[in-house]
Amino acid sequence: MKMKKTFYYNFIPTEAEEAACKANKTPFEITRVLVDIRDMHPPVTVFDSQNPWKIKKSLTQYEVVTGKLVLSFKDAFDHVFRYWTLCMANHVVLGHKMHVIVWDVSEETNPKRYRNDGTFLEMLPNDDYALTCPDLVQNRHLNAEDEIGLYWDPSA
Numbered sequence: 001m002k003m004k005k006t007f008y009y010n011f012i013p014t015e016a017e018e019a020a021c022k023a024n025k026t027p028f029e030i031t032r033v034l035v036d037i038r039d040m041h042p043p044v045t046v047f048d049s050q051n052p053w054k055i056k057k058s059l060t061q062y063e064v065v066t067g068k069l070v071l072s073f074k075d076a077f078d079h080v081f082r083y084w085t086l087c088m089a090n091h092v093v094l095g096h097k098m099h100v101i102v103w104d105v106s107e108e109t110n111p112k113r114y115r116n117d118g119t120f121l122e123m124l125p126n127d128d129y130a131l132t133c134p135d136l137v138q139n140r141h142l143n144a145e146d147e148i149g150l151y152w153d154p155s156a
Contacts, residue, residue: 004038005089006035006077007035010031035086070124071131079151079152083152092123097132099119100121100131
């Protein structure tokens with residue numbers, strides 16, 4: 001059974017934490033940690049060659065200029081982190097960059113691989129994520145409002 005990543009929030013302090021907050025005259029800070037939970041409804045991972053794209057989006061001007069394809073919190077957790085180990089996902093959640101391989105697969109061109117220091121997944125300040133691949137955006141001459149599709153291949 002597949003495991004799903006989610007955040008576990010600690011809203012209630014232990015007696016020791018509560019005493020420490022009183023002693024230091026500081027408020028209790030809610031914390032969160034990334035955990036694996038059993039996925040009761042795993043997605044169907046059968047590859048559909050007619051429509052494999054799990055994430056579909058129209059590019060924004062920000063994405064075109066920065067080369068950062070923004071993934072919502074939900075898309076990152078449902079379609080990327082689901083296939084990663086907890087350690088890999090936690091690396092990104094803690095603010096680090098995780099280098100990835102991006103394949104440009106389209107009907108117009110032969111598949112092209114992007115794997116370099118500028119190709120990675122990172123967390124954004126608003127808790128969304130960005131697949132950063134400026135070479136892809138530049139090479140494909142992508143513009144704002146262009147529609148693209150993305151999917152994470154768990155077999156790769």
